[in-house]
Amino acid sequence: MEDNNLWENIKKGDRNRFKELHDKYFHQMYLYAFKSVDGDSGLAEELVSDCFIKIWENRKKLNIETSVKHYLFIILRNGIIDHLRKQKVFTEPIPMDIMAPGDEKDFDDQRQYVRLYMAVKKLPEQCRRVLELAAFESLSYQEIADSLQISKNTVKTQMGRAYKQLKEMLDPKDFNFFLMVCEGLF
Amino acid sequence: MNKTNQDRIWELGVANIYNEAGKEEKEELKLLSENADNEKVKESIAGIREKLGNTGSLQNSSSLLSWEKISQHLRKKQIKLHLTLLKYAAIIIFAFGVGILFQKYWSFKPTTSPVYTEVRVPFGQMSEITLYDGTRVWLNSGTTLRYSDSFGTSDRKVELIGEAFFKVMKSEIPFRVKIKNNEIEVLGTSFAAIAYPDEIFSQVTLVEGSVQINDRQGRALTHLKPKQQVNLPDDVKKKITTTEVNTAFYESWINGEIKFDNEKLVDVARRMERWYNVEIFFESEEVSAVRFTGTVLKNKPIDQSMKAICMLLSINAEYQNNLNTKDVITISK
Structure with a gap:
């Protein structure tokens, strides 16, 4: 459903649509918050949840004419600033410039990261475990082999496979194009 | 393009970027890279690697838990509304009640500090208990479970030393288990926890539902999905690791x-x-x-x-x- 349509229903008190909005933007907003609070994952998640609570409580008063997405990020940003202000009240000014959320390029990047994350989750089980341990937990191939009780060679194969599949999932168009070209050639 | 060749270049390219390629593999990669298509694969690998770096932070996030928190808040709001209505009724009933009580007992109860209940299972035995909220706990040999007498009313907190299997009754009050350096937080699920003092780690295995692992300050460290097991070293500087396991091995002892x-x-x-x-x-x-x-x-x-x-x-x-x-x-x- 389109965001504005969602929002109309949320204003009427439709919790399912509210959950839909939450699920749609949660990861992007989390990434944004995560960056602003120096990588404190618990805090980032809390700031996003609080932002949604604020929005629900004020839904009747809010008239969103521009994009719902921008609105979400503005409220989230205010929440982050409030939080930082409480923490740094006597120490330093808040670095406002690093946090303007309106940049379309930032949104694009975030969307790409979220897409990649979802793609990782769709990888076959062993492939995913291997990749997660290497990419997110920075384990060496040998450490991964030990922890999953597989051979180092399997780790190597699975890593190659994981990357290849991610590439295919991320640009299905390019890939189809590639196939078309191949078919044309032979 | 040769299919196996294609797989090989991905394999080598990825190994190379993770500094896992040996000398010979590097040379093989060099040879393969003379082909322009293969050069492109290398670029793709670098691109994905860079994006994965920014994606890793999502690993500790949970859209599910975030929504759980929000909907909990929405529910509380509803209860509050009912409470304000009830308040007036309560004031009237309370006024009557106080009058009657004053007549009956003219005394006040002294306030007491929380009392802890401790269940201790000696070596060579095991035990099963049901807590006030309906949660069932199987305690393995040499295990102690401790909880305060306020358990179930305002919070659901227990402390575990040893090994136990929990079937937690679903409730809005989070169920928390303190083990060594960490805390397990769940709403309603089945999981096994091991925290023996003579081992150098503690371990949580999730059978169904979802659990969150917190540090001592109650901050979320990681989330588990069914069949995942997390290993928490006692030395907090060491890495915590999550693996996929056959949960039968961790729940079989209760039978x-x-x-x-x-x-x-x-x-x-x-x-x-x-x-x-x-x-x-x-x-x-x-x-x-x-x-x-x-x-x-x-x-x-x-x-x-x-x-x-x-x-x-x-x-x-x-x-x-x-x-x-x-x-x-x-x-x-």
């Missing part, structure tokens, strides 16, 4: 069986020591590293179980019965 899946005898022995309240020694490192797969039944005496293991693995066990201390078993090749 009086211990299942082992290709585990070293030294680890098997540690569990049997607790369960049968004996001490097991190994004559050599070699024999302690032999791996065992099979099931040990709790209601069988230890000498029978040992005999079966010995026959399977062709090793010897020697018994020494002691009157005042634990029995000792020595295992040799």
Whole structure:
């Protein structure tokens, strides 16, 4: 459903649509918050949840004419600033410039990261475990082999496979194009 | 393009970027990269690697838990509304009540500090309890479970030393288990937790539902999905690791069986020591590293179980019965 349509229903008190909005933007907003609070994952998640609570409580008063997405990020940003202000009240000014959320390029990047994350989750089980341990937990191939009780060679194969599949999932168009070209050639 | 060649370039390219390619592989990659298409693969790999770096932070996020928190808040709001209505009714009832009470008892109860209940299961035994909220807990040998008398009203907190299996009753109040350096937080699910003082780690295995692992300050460290097991080293500087496991091995003991899946005898022995309240020694490192797969039944005496293991693995066990201390078993090749 389109965001504005969602929002109309949320204003009427439709919790399912509210959950839909939450699920749609949660990861992007989390990434944004995560960056602003120096990588404190618990805090980032809390700031996003609080932002949604604020929005629900004020839904009747809010008239969103521009994009719902921008609105979400503005409220989230205010929440982050409030939080930082409480923490740094006597120490330093808040670095406002690093946090303007309106940049379309930032949104694009975030969307790409979220897409990649979802793609990782769709990888076959062993492939995913291997990749997660290497990419997110920075384990060496040998450490991964030990922890999953597989051979180092399997780790190597699975890593190659994981990357290849991610590439295919991320640009299905390019890939189809590639196939078309191949078919044309032979 | 050759299919296996394609896979090979991905494999080598990825290994290379993770500094896992050997000298020969690097040269092979160099040769393969002379092809323009392969050069493109290398670019793709670098691009994905860079994006994955920014994606990793999502690993600790949970859209599910975030929504859980929000919907909890929405529910609280509703209750509050009902409460304001009830308030007026309550004031009237309260006024009557106070009058009657004053007549009946003219005394005040002194306030008391929280009282803790402790359930202790000695070595060689196990126990099952049901908590006030309906949560069932199976306690394995040598385990202590502690909770305050306020359990179930405002919070659901317990402290675990040892091994237990929890079937947590669903509720809006989070159920928290303190183990060593960490805290397990759930709403309603089944999981196994191991936190023996004589081990250098604690361990949580999720059977169904979802759990969140917190640090001592209650900040979320990671989330588990069904069949995942997290290993939490006592040394907080060490990395916590999550693996996929067969959960049967971690819940079987509640039915009086211990299942082992290709585990070293030294680890098997540690569990049997607790369960049968004996001490097991190994004559050599070699024999302690032999791996065992099979099931040990709790209601069988230890000498029978040992005999079966010995026959399977062709090793010897020697018994020494002691009157005042634990029995000792020595295992040799």
